[in-house]
Amino acid sequence: MQFEFDNSEPIYRQIAEQIENTIVTGGFVEGEQIPSTTEISKEFHINPATVLKGMNMVVDRGLLEKRRGLGMFVSSGAQDKIRKEKRDHFYDQYVKSLVSEARSLNISEEELINQIKRGFE
Numbered sequence: 001m002q003f004e005f006d007n008s009e010p011i012y013r014q015i016a017e018q019i020e021n022t023i024v025t026g027g028f029v030e031g032e033q034i035p036s037t038t039e040i041s042k043e044f045h046i047n048p049a050t051v052l053k054g055m056n057m058v059v060d061r062g063l064l065e066k067r068r069g070l071g072m073f074v075s076s077g078a079q080d081k082i083r084k085e086k087r088d089h090f091y092d093q094y095v096k097s098l099v100s101e102a103r104s105l106n107i108s109e110e111e112l113i114n115q116i117k118r119g120f121e
Contacts, residue, residue, distance in 0.1 A: 011046060015054025023063060024082040028074050034064065036071055 007014070022028045037055060041048040055072060058064045063078040102112045 012050050012054035012057065015040070015046075015051055016057040019055065019058050020063065020082050023074055023078050024086065026079070030074050030076050030078055033071050033073050 019028070019034065022034075028034050035043075037048050037051045040046065041051045055064065059066060059072065061081075063075055063081065064072045065075045066072055099112070107115075
C-alpha cells in the first residue's frame with residue numbers, strides 16, 4: 001500500500017481504494033484475512049481511527065466482512081463486484097466520451113474498432 005499524505009484525497013479514502021485495488025489484483029483473495037487496523041496504522045504511521053474509517057467504507061460496500069475476535073476478511077464475490085464496478089466506471093468515463101468524439105469526427109464504428117485494435121498491438 002502507498003499513501004499520498006499531501007494529496008487532497010482524504011487518507012481514509014485512499015485506504016479504502018488501496019484495499020479494493022489489492023483485492024481486484026488478487027493481493028487479497030476471497031476468504032483471506034487482511035492486515036489489522038493496528039498493523040496498517042503502525043506500518044504507515046496513520047491514526048488507527050483513520051484506518052478503521054477506510055476499512056469500514058469497504059465493509060459497508062460488502063467487500064470485507066468483520067469476524068468478531070478474528071479480524072476482517074475478504075468477502076466472497078468481492079473481486080467480481082469490484083471488477084464490475086470498475087468496468088461500469090470505465091464505460092461511463094471513457095467509452096461514452098470516446099464514441100461521442102468519434103461521432104463528432106465522423107469516424108465510423110468499424111474505423112473506431114480498427115483504431116482500438118491498433119492500440120492493442
